[in-house]
Amino acid sequence: MKKLLIMMLLILIALIGCQRGGDRAGGPPKIAFVMKTANNPFFIEMQKGAEQAAQRLGVNLIVQAADREVDVEKQMQIVENLIQAKVAALCVTPSGSREIVPAIDKANRAGIPVVIVDTRVDEKALSESHGKIAAFIGSDNYEGGKVAGEFLAKRLGGKGKVAVLEGIPGHETGDSRLRGFREAIKATPEIQIVASQTANWERDQGFNVFQNILQSHPDVQAVFACSDLMALGAVEAIAAAKKTGQIVVVGFDALAEARKAVEQGTMEATVAQSPATMGELAVENAYRLLKGEQIKPEITVPIKLITKENVTSQ
Amino acid sequence: MRPNGIALRQNFLLHHARQLGTLSGLLVLGLVLWVLTPHFLTLSNLLNVAEQATIIAIVAVGMTFVILTAGIDLSVGSVLAFAGVVMASALHAGAPLPFALLAGLVTGTVCGLVNGLLITLGRLPPFIATLGMMSVARGTALMYTGGRPISGFSENFRWLATGEVLRVPIPVIVMIGIYAIAFFVLTRTKLGRYTYAIGGNEEATHLSGVNVRFYKTVVYGLAGLFSGLAAILLTARLNSAQPIAGMMYELDAIAATVIGGTSLLGGEGNVLGTLIGALIMAVLRNGLNLLGVSSFLQQVVIGSVIIVAVLIDMALKRRGKYS
Numbered sequence: 355m356k357k358l359l360i361m362m363l364l365i366l367i368a369l370i371g372c373q374r375g376g377d378r379a380g381g382p383p384k385i386a387f388v389m390k391t392a393n394n395p396f397f398i399e400m401q402k403g404a405e406q407a408a409q410r411l412g413v414n415l416i417v418q419a420a421d422r423e424v425d426v427e428k429q430m431q432i433v434e435n436l437i438q439a440k441v442a443a444l445c446v447t448p449s450g451s452r453e454i455v456p457a458i459d460k461a462n463r464a465g466i467p468v469v470i471v472d473t474r475v476d477e478k479a480l481s482e483s484h485g486k487i488a489a490f491i492g493s494d495n496y497e498g499g500k501v502a503g504e505f506l507a508k509r510l511g512g513k514g515k516v517a518v519l520e521g522i523p524g525h526e527t528g529d530s531r532l533r534g535f536r537e538a539i540k541a542t543p544e545i546q547i548v549a550s551q552t553a554n555w556e557r558d559q560g561f562n563v564f565q566n567i568l569q570s571h572p573d574v575q576a577v578f579a580c581s582d583l584m585a586l587g588a589v590e591a592i593a594a595a596k597k598t599g600q601i602v603v604v605g606f607d608a609l610a611e612a613r614k615a616v617e618q619g620t621m622e623a624t625v626a627q628s629p630a631t632m633g634e635l636a637v638e639n640a641y642r643l644l645k646g647e648q649i650k651p652e653i654t655v656p657i658k659l660i661t662k663e664n665v666t667s668q
Numbered sequence: 669m670r671p672n673g674i675a676l677r678q679n680f681l682l683h684h685a686r687q688l689g690t691l692s693g694l695l696v697l698g699l700v701l702w703v704l705t706p707h708f709l710t711l712s713n714l715l716n717v718a719e720q721a722t723i724i725a726i727v728a729v730g731m732t733f734v735i736l737t738a739g740i741d742l743s744v745g746s747v748l749a750f751a752g753v754v755m756a757s758a759l760h761a762g763a764p765l766p767f768a769l770l771a772g773l774v775t776g777t778v779c780g781l782v783n784g785l786l787i788t789l790g791r792l793p794p795f796i797a798t799l800g801m802m803s804v805a806r807g808t809a810l811m812y813t814g815g816r817p818i819s820g821f822s823e824n825f826r827w828l829a830t831g832e833v834l835r836v837p838i839p840v841i842v843m844i845g846i847y848a849i850a851f852f853v854l855t856r857t858k859l860g861r862y863t864y865a866i867g868g869n870e871e872a873t874h875l876s877g878v879n880v881r882f883y884k885t886v887v888y889g890l891a892g893l894f895s896g897l898a899a900i901l902l903t904a905r906l907n908s909a910q911p912i913a914g915m916m917y918e919l920d921a922i923a924a925t926v927i928g929g930t931s932l933l934g935g936e937g938n939v940l941g942t943l944i945g946a947l948i949m950a951v952l953r954n955g956l957n958l959l960g961v962s963s964f965l966q967q968v969v970i971g972s973v974i975i976v977a978v979l980i981d982m983a984l985k986r987r988g989k990y991s
Binding site for chain 1: 705707710712815816817829830902905912913915953960962963964967
């Protein structure tokens with residue numbers, strides 16, 4: 355016990371030695387970026403973009419994320435804690451479109467402006483609670499899904515059986531992609547969606563779910579996955595079934611690994627979002643807001659369909 | 669062997685000594701954070717931390733009862749989600765507030781009682797019974813909602829999370845009330861005494877004429893009830909009931925219980941320790957956020973604290989036994 359106390363005391367003294375850096379008033383503005391997760395390539399790129407912008411503008415950037423992408427309660431706790439840390443502005447990629455609203459309310463009450471990135475906040479929930487956001491920065495997911503659907507329809511010659519791997523139900527980004535995709539497929543009545551199931555944004559589930567779909571629909575000709583991770587899972591399931599090259603795979607996000615797959619031909623296309631640009635724009639706009647400048651309430655980051663013709667794997 | 673007057677009193681002192689150890693851990697943590705950041709020791713942040721601790725703390729009350737009987741309940745997070753969506757759909761269907769709240773509590777309790785019956789009548793190991801319930805309750809919640817969250821509730825309902833009395837958030841008041849009741853039940857009632865006795869030596873308890881099956885089933889029912897209560901508060905807090913809510917809460921609740929000094933072997937521990945354990949976890953997360961520590965490092969720190977807390981606890985226990 356005595357040893358323990360001495361050890362704790364030593365740690366304490368060591369900590370006092372390097373205490374309280376960067377908390378002085380008048381230092382660089384403190385901007386917090388709360389992401390859905392920090393362990394998904396999409397968000398890693400977003401973080402890189404945000405950090406680059408922060409360095410360029412001389413912003414003290416704090417990036418935080420819950421362990422799991424869907425943990426809305428942890429995300430709320432992080433936002434609450436950052437409000438307590440008196441950050442000047444908050445950038446958030448909501449883990450839940452509606453569940454983020456109480457956190458936005460709290461930031462509003464503390465007078466901290468909120469920039470929403472990537473995933474939209476539910477308009478109705480926001481207006482019901484009289485919440486305010488400074489700006490939304492993200493890509494048009496509906497349009498992205500539509501572009502993917504149109505590509506698939508053309509690729510299949512307007513006829514065939516298609517499977518879909520959905521994201522987590524109730525996630526605005528996945529839902530919008532799905533709506534856009536279905537809208538495009540509706541225009542070609544001879545294309546049939548034979549299976550549409552969630553793989554919860556995860557690669558291993560993409561593998562398992564698509565393997566099951568292949569069992570029940572061995573004649574499926576194409577798959578659209580609402581994210582590249584699920585698409586890459588499907589690619590492996592196709593390889594395991596020795597059907598590589600026979601099934602058209604279209605993903606979403608244009609992750610580095612997916613670009614490589616497009617180059618190699620195991621995937622046919624992926625919709626490119628620019629997470630790095632999103633992160634950069636988020637920090638930049640939050641910074642401008644703090645300097646008292648006006649910013650646009652809606653900033654759309656362009657999307658692009660990546661196919662073998664225009665792929666560049668960086 | 670436990671419900672013997674003198675032994676009980678000695679144990680009582682020992683329990684308190686252990687809780688004092690956990691409490692000093694919390695205080696040291698607080699001291700370190702106070703030194704490191706000016707934002708930690710403010711009234712608004714302390715209330716913020718207390719509010720953040722409530723959900724896990726309330727789930728952990730039920731977990732403490734279960735672990736005291738030398739059992740485990742892995743289903744609490746899933747049961748929380750299921751109770752939450754049942755209550756939310758009752759609210760959306762226009763049910764009066766008390767009825768909807770009752771629906772949530774009953775759903776939780778029923779799931780817990782089923783766990784208890786599977787363990788006592790079905791003779792399943794608690795780990796297996798509640799592992800099954802974890803999946804069944806989660807799946808039922810997902811089916812029931814089609815995977816979508818149910819959100820948007822009246823101000824009256826949301827008051828349960830947003831309301832304050834003398835600046836103290838309602839959930840914190842509920843948490844304190846629950847712990848007071850649980851402390852009373854464990855130390856002053858037959859149910860409490862039998863809970864310790866079952867964990868201490870189930871066979872002996874049975875032989876001394878206690879209806880062990882009945883009391884064990886009640887204990888798992890209580891764990892379900894507390895999950896239902898946590899579901900109400902979580903739904904009010906997020907203004908949304910999610911079928912995927914509460915994932916991994918069972919592990920946080922177990923961690924809070926164990927940090928608080930309750931033995932996984934049963935028969936030893938107390939809810940006050942659990943409350944301190946839940947607060948330690950909340951303070952840690954809060955502090956790491958305030959300091960802007962990377963979220964990966966946070967996981968390492970939290971895991972290490974759990975291990976160190978139990979190491980210290982075990983060292984103290986050994987000393988207590990041999991000195």
